Amino acid sequence: MKALVWHATNDVRIERVPDPTILNPRDAIVKVTTTAICGSDLHLLDGYIPTMQAGDILGHEFMGEVVEVGKENTNLRVGDRVVVPFTIACGRCFFCQRQMWSLCDNSNPNAWMAEKVYGYTTSGLFGYSHLTGGYAGGQAQYARVPFADVGPLKVPDSLADEQVLFLSDIFPTGYMAAENCEIQPGDTIAIWGGGPVGQMAIRSAFLLGAERVVAIDDVAERLRLAEEGGAETLNFDDGDIFERLRAMTGGRGPDACIDAVGLEAHGATLDAYVDRAKAAAFLATDRPNALRQAIHACRKGGIVSIPGVYGGFLDKIPFGAAFQKGLTFKMGQTHMMKYMRPLLTRIERGEIDPSFVITHRLPLDAAPEAYKMFRDHKDACIKVVLKPHGETIH
């Protein structure tokens, strides 16, 4: 089959590789009909995530048709049409049974490695470094799905691939980010990052009853899409974000702040340039200037919700501000299986159509160029979906 293979920083290629096979009794093999490039894949392209190996197959947003099922998998049948969540979870451990699916005890084959870095292991992830299991990803024609009796969500034929594909990551991720804000009537939510997760967070915040949403970015098409979703927008190139948020909220500040940017934040502030220099010199691993702004801008007693990915050590976090203002922090990889089914229901009811973020539809062969286009914000790119088998299915 064809697959997108990581070789090194800034080097991803389409290659022919062996087809996946059933390796464990609860596995399934999915013929991938539609997949996508995630903003977090760009961290892999840019070399910010350690423990990648040349030869790794990327991709963690995918869906398709079940073509083979392991002997202990009683939930799926050949022919089922499923969306596959990016987190892999056993469904039976302490964490899965408490809906903390992304913290599953039993799905990371390299648990020892994660324990060295984080103390305890989190769940396995598709196509996202060996620290989270080294599982081959879904930017490929076929993918092996472990614990496939727990994760994949069967979707009705009445919905097109593009309407349900983002149940694999960005819609639940944006939704959990908004839910973590514990939105009350009248709340104003500020969201750093107008990429796909930020866009989903904007719509989710309104679904959950936010009065106002303020989206912060400097890419014109992202700001435009945010406005279409009902958000007010701030371009961080046009002046001080804190002062403008303060003015917009009558001097009180946003009730909750979402950092949908993560470890590769770039911005026009002095600390952003210092971060970039330090990261280039390996003095720090992550560049958290969006997070700094979010903490600084958040109102007293507010919530900072962090769907943006962080992996290592952060420098100069204004923890004094967080403490003195009594902030609450909520973060982590998305507990996918908690959200997929209820969000499918919202899509079926027509409350939201997540395909609004798609700007590019390309064959899998175009993925290497698409990665760079997405990263460099070329061609007004916000979200790329890929068709590993051409356009014929759905």
Add this chain to the structure above:
Amino acid sequence: MNSTVNVAGVERWASAIGGAALAAYGVKQLKDRSPAGAALAAAGGALIYRGATGHCHVYGAAGINTAADRDDTRAALSGSRGVNVEEVVTINADADALFAFWRRFDLLPSFMTHLISVTEIDERHSHWVAKAPAGRTVQWHAEIINEVPGELIGWRTLDGADVVSAGSVRFMPAIGGRGTEVRVRLQYNPPAGKVGAALAWLLGHDPAATIREDLRRFKQLMEAGETPTTAGQPRGRQSILNYD
């Protein structure tokens, strides 16, 4: 020479294990013309002697006698002599179910990957075959010396084994009804005390890490019904590293 027994049973087994491994490693190094080989082989020989005879010259000189109560596993496996290896994992299952699986010794190789087979001879005795360096195997007979159904299994190897060892596994309900704590203890007592850890490092074998991974696989099997793997999945060309 004073030939009285002054080394407790557990220590004797540990000495002989470490000694045999060290001697084998030393001999291999000798074959590879490593000057360290002779010293390692000699040190290993001393450990085997200590294990086989139950007499330690160092202990004799220091007036230490650890051989008291050597027939009581609880006593023998407690205390702080030498290096105590203890690992614990919490499993989302009843103690009775976990005990029942572990007590089926023939199933132990499904999560203890260094074992090849375990055959039960009778209620208390079993025959074990394990992997050894350079593609060899080692074998031994073991005896259950303490068993409390649903709670505890204590074992030791019998005389004449290639490898001698002793240990215990306990199954205790976790507080709040949150599954079962499974706690494995082994005692590891080379003559130079904490040098044991260095010995383990030298042999490329960290006993605590090995037990931790065994317990992790046990948990995965008991909770998820399988152990997660990527061995055999597709990879791109030019992949030179492989964890699988």
